[in-house]
Amino acid sequence: MDFEPRYTAEQEAFRTEVQEWLRDNIPTGIEHPADSSDLTYEQYQLRRDLGRRLGDKGWLWPTAPEGYGGGGLTVDHSVVLEEEIDGYNLSLPPYYDSGGRLGGNSILVWGSEEQKQEFLPKIFKGEIRTWQLLTEPEAGSDLANAKASARRDGDDYVINGQKVYVGSAHGSDYMWTITCTDPEGERHHNLSWFMVPSDLPGISVFPMDLLSSAGESGAGSGVKNIVYFDNVRVPARNLIGGENEGWKVATTHLELEHGTGGKIGRNWIVDRIFDYCVTNNRRGEPLSKDPDVRERLIDIYIDAEIGRLFQLRNYWMRHSGANVTYEGPQASYFRKMSGLRIATGILDILGPAALTKDSQWGAGEGHIEAHQRAAIIALHPGGTTDIQKVIMSRRIGIGRQQRERAGALA
């Protein structure tokens, strides 16, 4: 076994190239607001500019196929890129692009050649930012109950309905959405996905008032919206995966959203609380010397390490072609539950200083206050903790001889 990426001389040379390029191309003045809802339009545009520059290099989606505008790089190259950009507290892409990540992969698996040529280069080169639209007032955990309708009319589909908890601040170029194309049809056989240009007539977007959007720093969504579709005419060629074939597309989308992608990276909030406790004194001694604080820090550390290893395992499984079953929802479930435990630990350690972003009396420049709100809200996006457990049960085959298979990934 080898728990670290191995770098060949060629990859180390690549790292040098990446370092030099990032030094020259990361715009000056990029800010990292504690709460991503504080990301200004100007800041968002700085990040999009960086995304387009990365996209030109093939580094925005480094492992996506070159033929569709991706980088076509190996996993090991991609790791180098992610590590280097992580050094700037940025990720790939450096802004919220859930529709690009999940929709892009779904199109790669289920789109026609023509659709791949049309949509993927725009995503992979950073020309567009895409939101995903799944949840409706009556279709939360039960996504198959989606009621937003798409009715065929000549060369178009006409979409009507409402989606909630959508996207981010500062708009999108495309909306990747699931609709019902046969209201009388059999469940799971009446759904269809569309890539919808966001500027079509009849689309309106209203921000929601939420405790938190559960995102982390600049790549978090910041804001969630309600989106209304009022007789929106979408060209039929934007239907992905076939009419009433939407559930199979959903399995790919949900597989990634449920955590099978994995990742390599630090836990920023854990680094922050450790650093805070070592460098801040209470009663004349570093906080980290207080026996109760040490107990809590070790709780936090253990949760963070297990979470890191689950993500690392999933990253490796995905890129090595290993047979994935319950590991995606397991990592997701663990991330959510441990995130909440970590927030409790931080509240125990810091008391009310964890709950205010006041520059004098709050801890951690607002990041800790934002994390306290995000940790509880993070339990539901991308599937509730209960849904993650339901999927795990099916994949493990608890109480059933036939184990459910994981969704196809590109």
Add this chain to the structure above:
Amino acid sequence: MDLSLTEEQEMLKSAVRRFVDTEYPKETLLELAATGQSAPSEPWSKLAATGWLGIIIPTEYGGEGGSFTDAGVMFEELGRGPVPGPHISSAALGALAILEAGTEEQKRSLLPDIASGRRTVALAITEADYQWDESDVQAIASTDGDGYRISGTKVYVYDAAAATDLICAVRTENRQHVGLALVPADAPGVSVRKLEGFAWNLAEVRLDGAQIGPSGVLSGRAMPGASPFSGGWLALEQAVAAAIPLLCAYQVGGSQQVYEMSVDYSRTRIQFGTPIGRFQRVQDHIINLVNELDSARWTTYEALWKLDSEREAADSIHLAKTVSSAAYYNACNHAHEVHAGVGSTTEYGLTLHTTASRTLYQFLGDPKFHRRRLADALGL
């Protein structure tokens, strides 16, 4: 990065699994449960004959010269039984202690016998205060001619009743040093009394003036001219640190086994007209179980990898033991919730694991001990 086992490790894994299935079927394990140990017994002789007891012993000392990960793979499979010791005590702890603390001559005379199973070793470290700490050691080595007499009471000694030799942590007469004495278990003045109850093969070892010669001291890197006991404790700590991930691998194997038992049972046990695994309450137990299992698995194998690649491993070792001890313990608890009454019957086999999980929870340090060490290792 590659989190898969090598082809050789996969082969070793299936070979050990076949061996355990054949030589340690449930009936045998239940018979051995009465004593909590497998040596001496027929399957133990067969295990010794495979050479696996020498898995981490270098080839020059009659072992297989395997890596820590190789050994982890083997101990994981033994843990599935759970095959009772003294394999962890002898082939992991004992071998590593002699490798760390033995002279070249001691290694040549002792290690081939450990590899072949002719000699089995248990570590008698803890005493009444039970702390896995140097300060706990009060047994005394008093000078007697050119040798020593060992006196004291060691308690909660794992595998002692199955061992031919005991590596005892002892204090010098002037109380300044804690070192290691190798005492034959059948020497005059040594008595081993098994501790009955829920404990899995724990014993009291009384040392009443047991005699050893100068070659009975494992002196470690004691400075020339200094007491031969002055280097023993440090060597022992290093040996224990390296053995812990192997014990963790054994706990991973046990957790894996009770996980698979629970999934099987959830499919076949019918209540209210349906397999019980269709109830989400029951599913929750198994999901908690698999989360514990995987936490233990990946912290353990990362620690093994760090040992093999000679990275600084202290934090990973303390993490792995903290997580794996709790995981095996909790895995058994969850499995009991799934199995209910059936799980409580001895003949079903779950209680073998339940019993093992309790003793191993604290063996070589319980979670609270390793959490303290982890905080130190992290520089808190």
